[in-house]
Amino acid sequence: MIEFRNVYKTYDNGTKALRDLNLRVNEGEFVFIVGSSGAGKSTLLKILMREETPNSGEVIVNNTRLSTLKHRDIPYYRRTLGMVFQDFRLIPNMTVFDNVAFAMRVTGASTKAIRKKVPYVLAHVGLAEKSKCFPNELSGGEQQRVGLARALINNPALIIADEPTGNVDPRMSFEIVDMLNQINRNNGTTILMVTHEHALVRKFRRRIIEIQNGELVADSGPEVDYYV
Amino acid sequence: MFNNFKYLVREGLRNAWANRLMTLASVGVLVCCLVLMGSAVLVSVNISHAMKWLQDQNVVMVFLNSTVSGSDASYTVSDVRNQILSVDNVDENNIEFISKEEGFQSLLDRFDEKLRIIDSLGDTANILPDAFRVGFKDPTRYETTVQQLKNLDVVYTVRDNRKYAEKLMGINKTVTVVGVWIVGLLLVVSLFIITNTIKLTMMVRKLEISIMKSVGATDWFIRMPFLVEGIVIGLTAGILSFALVSYIYSAATSAISSIMSAGALPYMSMIWWLLLAFVGSGVLSGALGSLFSIGKYLKDDGGVSGD
Structure with missing residues (x-):
């Protein structure tokens, strides 16, 4: 699913963000990525989203070789990913429904398909009743579930969650990660979650990868037993 | 795809409205530019017309002593x-x-x-x-x-039409040169203002654009609402300046035709061309302005996950 081979990334200002990173995540895995700030986690995600390209090395996601991906093909690659952000990134003047529908509309989906699918996904994250609400009428946990619904709407094979519980209170945090866990178990969606919260990591006991100074320093090993 | 088109046009109109003060400023500057440009062209066209008329005549008035x-x-x-x-x-x-x-x-x-x-x-x-x-x-x-x-x-003097033609040619050249400079300058100014108007919308919608990028919107999908906004500005300015110039021209020709035997070109004979030219150049500058402002932003693959 995801493969990093000898990846180096140095920014223009000289910051060495990744140094010879090697990593392999199989389809259907749930991986926590931990590490102190500035360790290179953000760079890792940016490379996965094809916002940044490595200086050297190879990154392959879902059989797509990111180094040879053309600018005009990037949107189609990104449609295979679902992204969840720490700050939710919901559009304030759009309802919950429209926020989720937005991600679908971008891909050229018809209004009919949108009307059919959005309520389904909202029900899936337990927000069926809130579809007419605006983001500021929801709690942090609820807002993040909208973000999750938006990430799920285009049936991505891989969900990338960048500290999804960072702005959510602890009880809701558990709920969010549990939801990701369920999505992983039920749909076989590969999940990559960057987090600082060790309590959550310990509780869910999934694969853990630790990055320090741009290098992989610990890996609990692939969870090959879930999907063969 | 038609669904999307309707959606994107609506978004563009919403942008223009949400940003109405700047939209108005852009329209205003563009109208000034187009009116001046149109007037310069019309003056020049009329002078050429009069010149041709004079030269075609091949006739002089001989006044007697x-x-x-x-x-x-x-x-x-x-x-x-x-x-x-x-x-x-x-x-x-x-x-x-x-x-x-x-x-x-x-x-x-x-x-x-x-x-x-x-x-x-x-x-x-x-x-x-x-x-x-x-x-x-x-x-x-x-x-x-x-x-x-x-x-x-017996001859007192000969009224030599060619001399008039030469004078007109001189005026025509001046009008053209001055016109080109004014128009060029104003075009730059209006492009600058349109670009800024659209940039302002882009600032306001930065979050939306970054979300669009993150869920895999193509460049054209992101560009469309801004393009629509630019075209709305251009179209409005084009129609307004067409109406203004039409009014000015009809007022001016009725004054001119009484003193110039060549007469002004009748407005109706070129009304469709003028409408096309005004709307066309308005829309073109609006579209260009919006493409300029968003071009660089789209080239960058980043801006998806924020800063």
Whole structure:
């Protein structure tokens, strides 16, 4: 699913963000990525989203070789990913429904398909009743579930969650990660979650990868037993 | 795809409305630019038209020294006619005597009824000499023929249309040069303002754009609402300036046609071209402005997950 081979990334200002990173995540895995700030986690995600390209090395996601991906093909690659952000990134003047529908509309989906699918996904994250609400009428946990619904709407094979519980209170945090866990178990969606919260990591006991100074320093090993 | 098109157009209109102050400013500047540009073009077109008219005429007015009509005539009309015909390039089929009364009358006819206080002065107001309208056989020998006519004793002066044509040519050149500079400058200014208007919308919608990028919107999908916003600005400015110039032109031509025998080009003959030109250049500058402002932003693959 995801493969990093000898990846180096140095920014223009000289910051060495990744140094010879090697990593392999199989389809259907749930991986926590931990590490102190500035360790290179953000760079890792940016490379996965094809916002940044490595200086050297190879990154392959879902059989797509990111180094040879053309600018005009990037949107189609990104449609295979679902992204969840720490700050939710919901559009304030759009309802919950429209926020989720937005991600679908971008891909050229018809209004009919949108009307059919959005309520389904909202029900899936337990927000069926809130579809007419605006983001500021929801709690942090609820807002993040909208973000999750938006990430799920285009049936991505891989969900990338960048500290999804960072702005959510602890009880809701558990709920969010549990939801990701369920999505992983039920749909076989590969999940990559960057987090600082060790309590959550310990509780869910999934694969853990630790990055320090741009290098992989610990890996609990692939969870090959879930999907063969 | 049609669903999307409708959606994107609606978004563009929403942008233009949400940003209405800047939209208005852009429209205003673009209208100024288009009105000046249109006026310069119309003036130039009309001068060319008048020039062509004058040159096509190949006819001069020969004003006479002495009176040949009326009681105090020192020559007869046919005497003078023969003298003029003695110049070999003069076309005997295209020579016409115009008495001072006829000349005065035709001059008066060009003015508005209300302006004709001259009427009250009676014949004493007529200071025009008698004249002949003379056509030439060979237009290439124009200059020498004019000179030959001037050398005749009875001739007071020859009104040489070519001199007018040259003067007009000079005016036309000035109008064109000045027009091009003004228009160029204003075009840059209006592009700058449109670009800034769209950039402002982009700032406001930065979050939306980054989400669009993150869920895999193509460049065209992101660009469309901004393009629509630019086109709305351009279209509005185009229509407004067309209406303004139409009004100015019709007012100006009614004034001009009374003093210029060539007359102005009738507006109706070019109304569709003008509408097309105004709307076209408005839309084009609006579209260009919006593409400029968003171009760099789209080239960058980043901006998906924030800073």
